[in-house]
Each structure stands twice: as C-alpha cells, then as structure tokens.
Amino acid sequence: METEDILQELLNVEVELQEVQEQINALIGRQEKLQERKSELKSVLEACGSDSGSASNNGGGVGAVEDYSGTFDWDAEAEDVRLNVFGISSYRANQREIINAIMSGRDVLVIMAAGGGKSLCYQLPAILRDGIALVVSPLLSLIQDQVMGLTALGIPAYMLTSTTSKEDEKFIYKALEKGEGELKILYVTPEKVSKSKRFVSKLEKCHHSGRLSLIAIDEAHCCSQWGHDFRPDYKNLGILKTQFPDVPTVALTATATWKVQIDLMEMLRIPKCVKFVSTVNRPNLFYMVREKPSVGKLVIDEIAEFIRGSYPNNESGIVYCFSRKECEQVAKELRDRGISADYYHADMDVKARERVHMRWSNGKLQVIVGTVAFGMGINKPDVRFVIHHSLSKSMETYYQESGRAGRDGLPSECLLFFRPGDVPRQSSMVFYENSGLQNLYDIVRYCQEKRECRRKAFFRHFAEPYQDCNGMCDNCAFSSEVKEVDVTRHAKSIVSTLHDVQQNDQKLTMLQLVDKMKRKELGSDIKKEEMEHLVIQLIVKRILKEEFQHTAYATNAYVAIGLLGKQVLQGKSVIKLDISGGQNRKARTMKSAKCTLMSSDIENKLDELRKELAFIHGGIFPHSLEKIIGKLKTQKYGERILEEIKKCSKFEQSDNDLMSENTAAKRTSEETKAWDNGVKGEGQINENRAAKRQKTKKALVLIDTSEDEE
Numbered sequence: 001m002e003t004e005d006i007l008q009e010l011l012n013v014e015v016e017l018q019e020v021q022e023q024i025n026a027l028i029g030r031q032e033k034l035q036e037r038k039s040e041l042k043s044v045l046e047a048c049g050s051d052s053g054s055a056s057n058n059g060g061g062v063g064a065v066e067d068y069s070g071t072f073d074w075d076a077e078a079e080d081v082r083l084n085v086f087g088i089s090s091y092r093a094n095q096r097e098i099i100n101a102i103m104s105g106r107d108v109l110v111i112m113a114a115g116g117g118k119s120l121c122y123q124l125p126a127i128l129r130d131g132i133a134l135v136v137s138p139l140l141s142l143i144q145d146q147v148m149g150l151t152a153l154g155i156p157a158y159m160l161t162s163t164t165s166k167e168d169e170k171f172i173y174k175a176l177e178k179g180e181g182e183l184k185i186l187y188v189t190p191e192k193v194s195k196s197k198r199f200v201s202k203l204e205k206c207h208h209s210g211r212l213s214l215i216a217i218d219e220a221h222c223c224s225q226w227g228h229d230f231r232p233d234y235k236n237l238g239i240l241k242t243q244f245p246d247v248p249t250v251a252l253t254a255t256a257t258w259k260v261q262i263d264l265m266e267m268l269r270i271p272k273c274v275k276f277v278s279t280v281n282r283p284n285l286f287y288m289v290r291e292k293p294s295v296g297k298l299v300i301d302e303i304a305e306f307i308r309g310s311y312p313n314n315e316s317g318i319v320y321c322f323s324r325k326e327c328e329q330v331a332k333e334l335r336d337r338g339i340s341a342d343y344y345h346a347d348m349d350v351k352a353r354e355r356v357h358m359r360w361s362n363g364k365l366q367v368i369v370g371t372v373a374f375g376m377g378i379n380k381p382d383v384r385f386v387i388h389h390s391l392s393k394s395m396e397t398y399y400q401e402s403g404r405a406g407r408d409g410l411p412s413e414c415l416l417f418f419r420p421g422d423v424p425r426q427s428s429m430v431f432y433e434n435s436g437l438q439n440l441y442d443i444v445r446y447c448q449e450k451r452e453c454r455r456k457a458f459f460r461h462f463a464e465p466y467q468d469c470n471g472m473c474d475n476c477a478f479s480s481e482v483k484e485v486d487v488t489r490h491a492k493s494i495v496s497t498l499h500d501v502q503q504n505d506q507k508l509t510m511l512q513l514v515d516k517m518k519r520k521e522l523g524s525d526i527k528k529e530e531m532e533h534l535v536i537q538l539i540v541k542r543i544l545k546e547e548f549q550h551t552a553y554a555t556n557a558y559v560a561i562g563l564l565g566k567q568v569l570q571g572k573s574v575i576k577l578d579i580s581g582g583q584n585r586k587a588r589t590m591k592s593a594k595c596t597l598m599s600s601d602i603e604n605k606l607d608e609l610r611k612e613l614a615f616i617h618g619g620i621f622p623h624s625l626e627k628i629i630g631k632l633k634t635q636k637y638g639e640r641i642l643e644e645i646k647k648c649s650k651f652e653q654s655d656n657d658l659m660s661e662n663t664a665a666k667r668t669s670e671e672t673k674a675w676d677n678g679v680k681g682e683g684q685i686n687e688n689r690a691a692k693r694q695k696t697k698k699a700l701v702l703i704d705t706s707e708d709e710e
C-alpha cells in the first residue's frame, strides 16, 4: 500500500470517527430528552389517576395523595381573616387546600398560573400562625407592591432591603430578636439571606424563641438553572430549611417543568413537600402567530393597525422586542403612528425605567415596548395584549411573557410575529445555555405550526393533559387553507449544496443558503420565504444544524449538515412543508374570532366580580366604575360583565360618598345567596363592608400619592 493511500484512508477514518462521535453526542442528548419526557408523562399519568388539583406527596411510599380539603380546627378563623382582612369572598381553586397544608406544618410547593392568587396562600397562614413569616422575593418592585398592599389592608408587613430606613431596620431587628412591636410578614430579597450574617443571626433568635411562623419563597423557579430566570442567590436558600427544619416552607411559582420542580425541591431541601399543581392553562388568553413581514416598517404598520383596531380606548399592552435598539425604534415608530408608546430596557437608568413603568401602570401610557428586562414584577392586572415583535427564546419564556396579559381573568390577546430570519439571531444568543437550542427549536415549532391548537404546545411542554381551547387560538378559531407540499427534492438539494460548500471549507449563513438555493433553478417553484421556512424546519428536524463562530464583536450562526442529513441525501426521508393559502391573517383577531369561549370561566369571573361588588358596594367610586365600564366595552363578553356591574352599581350613590347601609336591602337574590353562604350575619357583613371601604380608600390614597411623586 502506497503511503499516500494510507494517508488518504487515515483521513477518511478520522472524518468518519468524528461523524460517529457527533452522532453519539446527539443520541445521548436525545436519550436524556426522552428520559425526561418519560418521567413527565409518568407524572401526568399519575395526576390523571387522581383528582385534578389534589395534593401529591413527594415523600413516596405512603399513599400518594393527601386530602387537605376536609375540616380543620382553624377553618372558622381562616374564613374570618379571608373575609374581614383580605376582603375576599371565596377561595379560588387549591387556595384553601394549600393554606391547610401550611397550617398543618407541611412544606409545600405551589405551582399556580399568573394571577391565580398565590400570595393569599402564604399571607393568610402568616396571619393565622403566631409569630413572623419570612417571605423571600426576587425583586424590590415586587416587594414594595406587596408591602404596600398589605399595609393598606392593615396587616403589619415590612421589608428589609437596601431601601429600608434605619428606623424601620431597627424596628424589624427588635421584632425579630425580642418579639417587640407588631410585625407579621417580613419581605427580604434572597441576597439578604445569603449575604447578611446579622440578619440570619436575628432570624435564628426569632426561631429560637418559637416566633418564626413560616417561610415563603416566591418565584421559586429562580432556584433552578433549568428555569428561565435563574438567580444565583436563590441557590443558597436551602440554608433556611437546614437552620429551621421545623418551620413550614412554601415555595411558589407560576411555572415549573418537571425538571425545574425536582431541582428546586432539592435546592430548597424540601424533598417531602406537598405539591399543588394547578393547570398552566390561561383560558382567557387568545394566542396567535402571524407571518412577520421582512420590511421593518410593515411590521410596525401591522402592530399599530392591530392596536388601533382592537384597543382604541387606550387599553394597556406590551410589545416585546429582541434588542434595546429595536425597542427604541419600535416605540418611536408606534408614536409616529399616533400610539402612545415608550421603551423600557436594561440600558436605561433606574429612574427613567421607573418613570416609564409608572406612566404605563397609571394608564398614561398605552404601550410599553420592552426587552425581556421588562419582566418579573409586572403586577398590572388589566394588560389586554402582549405582542412579540420577534420570537422568545423558549416556550417557557413565551408562556411567561405572554402570560402578563389578562391577569384579571378577562379576555386578552397574545400575538407573536414570526419570521425564520429571526431564528439565527436568537440561536446565537442561547446556544451556550443548557438545552438552549432545543428550547428555541420548540418555540420555532410552535410558530411554524399552522394546524394544531396553540394550547396543545403549552400542555405538551408542561406535561399536562390537553384541555379544550374553546376556539381561543388562531388555529382553532379560523379555518385555514393549508397546503401540504412535498419538498423532499428541495431538501435534498439543500443538503447536497451544503455538502459541496463544506467540502470547500466554506460556511453559509441561513440567508446566504436561501439566496444560493433561490439562484438555482430548482428553488424557483417555492417562494423565498417558503425556502426560509424550509431551512428552519430542516434545522428543527436535525437534517441541518446550526454552527456558531465567534468574532470580536458577535457570534455568527451558520448552517451545516445535521445528524439526519445523510438520510435525505440517500432518499430515505420524505419532507413536507405546510404552506398557507392566501388568507388575510391581519383579519385574524380575537374580535373577529367565533370562539365558543370559556363560558364557565366567564361565569366564574362574573361570580367573583358579583360577590366582590356586593361586598364593597360603597367602596367603588363612580369614576373608577366608569373606567372599568369603558375598558370592558371593547371586550368580547364585556357586555355581559357590564350588565353585572350595572346591576351591582345601583347600590352606588351618585357622589363619592359611601352608600347608606339600608340600600343593602336592595341586593339581588343572587347576591343575597352569596352572602348567605358566607359565615357572618348582616351586622357583621356591614362591619366587613365598612372595613373594606376603609381599605379601599386607604389604597386609593396610596396610589394617589405615588402619582404625585411621579
């Protein structure tokens, strides 16, 4: 054998070995994913076997389900606090059970969708139990909101953060150490626990004298590196359980995949916690995806048209953008089109950000155009639309971001603009994260889906059984003409083109590849945009793959042949591409959708509203009532809700004063029934109302003050 031949064969063997190694890596990755999915499906099966909303015990061994819905010693007192302190007429799903589990001294994990009412689950036991409850929360703004709300309800709540005055700090430390002064709920950031020895030592003293009532960890998904908001200081919170093993710990989050749940239970050292998982479904959100025009100005035209058409009365919304520069540009262009919009991103100084946030919260600004920095801590309940100018980095992030719409339970819209060209921008940011590319490709699949219910993707992602969408997504609400085109020939040509390119030691970006393909005669029977979709689809299916190269200023994404590329070249795969007919996607909005929508959810919402209004009939002032009515008028189902409000509003006096108690006699029979179901007699009810009116007034004063400050 000639030396040259040997060298050639050696080279071939090395190349093949490299290929085999790549395949092994990919298969190991796939194996991990499948293992994870297997466990998720098993837990779904378990959940299906038991009643939904029931508690599962992670202790293993003994019966998997515990019942916290029965009667308990503290029932009457809990009802009393719920009604008289929080002014809440009835529990929502799982709240009572969670409260009972905490009261029973158990560690608890609560997974409840945004706006579901997680705060009450730890705040109510904090009041019932003797001593001080410690709440760890990730953001100052969240803490401030909570403390302000609790203070308005007359609950002694404080925060110990960088903004706390010396005087308050002294008061808090005295309360912890000596039990002096009135302190029931103390909010801190995770940094306080992990970095302040002084604080932890005071906490130890508090515990030592039996006055640490419970520990609540809000936004607990921040513990996990697999979650979407990992915060290193959350990792150290496990010391709380180690130091205070007998104090019930409750971890709360809106979303946690199975992997995140395992991770956070380990981090917080609560392996035997009772788990309450409520559905991730947000039935009031209408999900839709639109093809994003390649010309930037046309995208803004569409966004502006959507806002003007569906939300002409200054209803609040958020537009999420990929970059800071894009935020500023989009906000300006929306303003040029007559929409009151401003931007929010991490590059602004804190004061400027707060100002924008405040104007938006007060309804003085209709739209915030933000990066992901505009995230956790947004408590505005009446956000009617969330628009994604470009795709998020994962299903989980999209669920969170779009979930900022409709926290008040009223119908709201989530619109995502997708174009394949946005994928490499995202992938070059996330490829180094744990499962970053896989997560991105999951949402790409969601965006490219033209038939399947959008909710199905969420249920699949969070390993939950499917629930009816009730026509609340574009794919369910509108019949669409989708053509399935056989593009095997094109796929083969793409792979062989890339093969030639790689042979010549060259690289192509996605757009360069598409251009090259379009120049070939073969590509001419599908449009350029369709070719882009095809390339992205081939990447998601591992026929192609993305490769990344760093320069001094950026990371560039290139397309290469993927694990399954050879199969296509050998003619072993058939590739199909869904192509939409010529429907006008702009006409696809919730307003025009014929959804059979969520009658039961609307009924629940009405019921809650009815009870609430009957309860605070004198506390709602005519101008705020007008505001609610104005907002609801533009809403689907608004008319129904409006009628209900009007029914209740006959109790209102025309001036801003409180209603005289004798008008209570005019309550409708339904409202009377709601009251009869309550625990109190009429005298007590009147007292409740008076208390609630006071609280409402107090809260309004607080809001007014903050507006003045602005």
Ligand SMILES: Nc1ncnc2c1ncn2[C@@H]1O[C@H](COP(=O)(O)OP(=O)(O)OP(=O)(O)O)[C@@H](O)[C@H]1O
Residues within 6 Å of the ligand: 088, 089, 090, 091, 092, 095, 112, 113, 114, 115, 116, 117, 118, 119, 120, 254, 407, 608
């Ligand atoms: N049982 C109930 N009946 C009526 N309103 C309730 C009930 N429980 C909570 N709420 C109200 O629902 C709203 C949302 O509650 P909360 O802020 O606790 O939600 P959350 O689950 O923490 O949401 P997020 O994850 O978005 O912060 C609040 O205005 C709260 O007062």
